[in-house]
Amino acid sequence: MKRTRPARLSLLLALLVVAGCARPPAAVQPKADPVTLKYMHMGVASDGRDRNRYVMQAFPNLVEERYPDIRIKTEMLPEDAYTKSLLMQLSAGEGPDFFEWWPMRQLEELAGAGYLQDLTGMDILQAFSPEALRGFTVDGRVYGLPKGFSMMGAWYNKDLLQRHGYREWPGDWDSFLELCETLKREGITPIVMPGKDWWFLQFGLYPLAGSVIYPEEPDFDQQLLTGNATFADSKWRDVLHMFKLLYDRGYIAPGSLETGAAQAAAWFNEGRAAIVFGGNWDYDSLTVSEGSDSEPGLGSDSDSDPVAPAGSASSAAAFERGFMPLPGNAPGKPLYLSVGPAGGTVISKNTRNLPEVLDALAYQFEAESPLRGEFRRQYRAFPMSPGEDLGIAEFAGYADLMRSGRFVAFSNQAWPVGVAEAMCAGFQDWLAGEGDADAILAAMDRELLRAR
Template sequence: MASTPPSRRRFLALSGLTALSVPLAAACGGDDSGGKPAAGGKVTFEWWNIATTEPGKSLFPEISSAFTAAHPNITIKTTSLENEAFKSKLTATTSSGRLPDVFQTWGGGVLQQQVDAGLVEDLTDAFGWASELTPVSLQAYQFGGRTYAVPYDVGMVGFWYNKKLFAKAGITAPPATWAEFLEDVRKLKAAGVTPIALAGKEKWPGHYYWAYLAMRVAGLPALQQAATTKDFTGAGFVQAGAHLKELVDLRPFQPAFLGAGYATPGGQAATMGNGKAAMELMGQWGPSVQKDAGADLGADLGFFPFPTVDGGVGLVTEVFGGGGGFALRKGAPKEALDFLKFFVLENQAKLLASNGYLPVVKGAESQVTDAGRKVVADSLVKATGFQLFLDQAYPPAVGSEVNDSVADLIAGKKTPEQVARSITEAAKSA
């Protein structure tokens, strides 16, 4: 894996960001293979996304069909893959040196590596409508003042919880501190309720706990320093693992969670949606996947931010998360960017009405009607710091080690100290 300069592998913060405002210029070149305009002015391009669950499963093809109906000279060849399958296939494709014309990205170190390899189109000069989007939605895709992807969703990770199951356990309000959270886990278990649903097999949902605990114990500056020094062996990171082990030792997860997927039948989302667990730590897409994989909890579903940790320096207003965007391969036809403009600007209301996405267009937050998503949107607006998913913020090998090591801690195979050392070793080797 190619090494990325630490200064460019930085963690992201809300402050000091400005929206782009540049003249609309000629977009990406279209003379490369794949997506090349055919005879008679017809254009075909590939579009890879992760819309395998509702609402995207139905909505994305609907938007694509509307675009091609209005532009009969354009054909879009769509490939929709489940999250992990997508990442595996894109990694293999990246290694071959050629990406799809339009592809899903979460930004951060993974996109940075693709940019450094010369595989991704610089959209800055063609992206004149970037000024219509919120700065926070753009930042994961910006490096060195240039923009390399178009966002369509942005949000944060937090706890989605079943109000009815909380009431059954005698819990009257969501926990504000980690100590209160652990006590609520004990109350839920005592009431015969599985406290937490977790997709142990897929690993990435587990890394949310360690990342948030590191933020709450050590604070964002410590994370930024670790990203630069490539050293995660500090006391704050070890303590994050120790706090996670406190939770794991309570055995809070559903039976056979280590073999459970996220959106699969009987997996994390279905367990939550079917009322078989009281909580899941998940992003803004959580409710829609719960509904797709299980059932709609409706008014019984609530949301609360990740608790603070007693003695920690991190603030509850520092949030962890990210969104979804689409990047273009180097040489993709200009019509691909036209499609993204249609997808984001002309269909923002549809995206929000589906209750699966949060706004990236300025002023569109007023269109969010779901109570839980309103809490997420409000938390994001009030955020004093923002941390991108660790498995995306870092180059792929480092992000994978975070996922793997935290999964090993949850499975009882690694100590908090071993997790910190393993991530440090991966960072220094990157």
């Protein structure tokens, strides 16, 4: 069962930069009144229905209430279509006034192409801690406004674990395997994993890599980029085998490659599986109670999975949830968390409405504004502002561990585009009975070589 690999963004970007050189931005036109700002955001539902109330409703409506002369027109697209459409527009000197983008390596590519406004020194940056801004900084210049920090880990059913003798979350890999074996032996599905879409596999792999690779090789990703390391000669082989072990032992519910985000969320919320891997972005889909208007879907905007069982995140069973790291560390070795800068908002260099864009975004990050409250409710990101407390009980234990300072960014944030896709698509093939860890590592090295 071969999986189609997504087109490589870096190649597309390179072609568009060349094409864009032949067509300068159009001349600045007089502004109309009111000003309409174009905003792009990835993640529209696959069935065409809006599943992001904040982006489509709260943000434009509350900005208009605050600034009657500003209108915001939002466009949402699935991730692949979003990236291609956006880059085509930017290369032509057009596109939205502002849009959502990813930090670190992918931000560097857009900043290097000259597509982003340099925000260095602007007053709006005072709303963020230096740590939060780091993911949107290139060569000392700031090009974006972060949502905060995102964390990967395991959502789990606390009540179910306690009934089977586990009052504390396992602190190392051996203990985690023991927990899964106990649950399986007692007729409980330990883990449900949506493997239908490749990107969900990252939620199991990066947390394991955090404790297996980076404690001894903190500069591993930099060594990859300089040609001083390869995936084939690294501990990524161990990480891939550790994750595959969960499937081989039957700890992950069968049919993973046909399981979508909504189905996995429903299984967990109905108490049919004890654990699901994900992140803080899954808060609404995995904690909502009966009658909630929050949108279902594990780390996704789609709830159109045709094989999802009856019920959804809005019919969640009443049990206590927890969220803790997936422990990849050996007994007695330190546990490292998988925590990275969240995506954020960047402003196009082509915008003719920079003051209005800055007004709208500053209102979003104003401490006591109603828009700020809606923003925090939607994204559940770790705080970006100095001294801010997230205030969510399910994340308290994870936050305590973060204070140890032992965490590493998501691996793909330092990799060229295409490497993570090769890893996850290759893992899907492995689950389907084709290929193995060596084939995956070779594919990752090929993508890395193309990007150098």
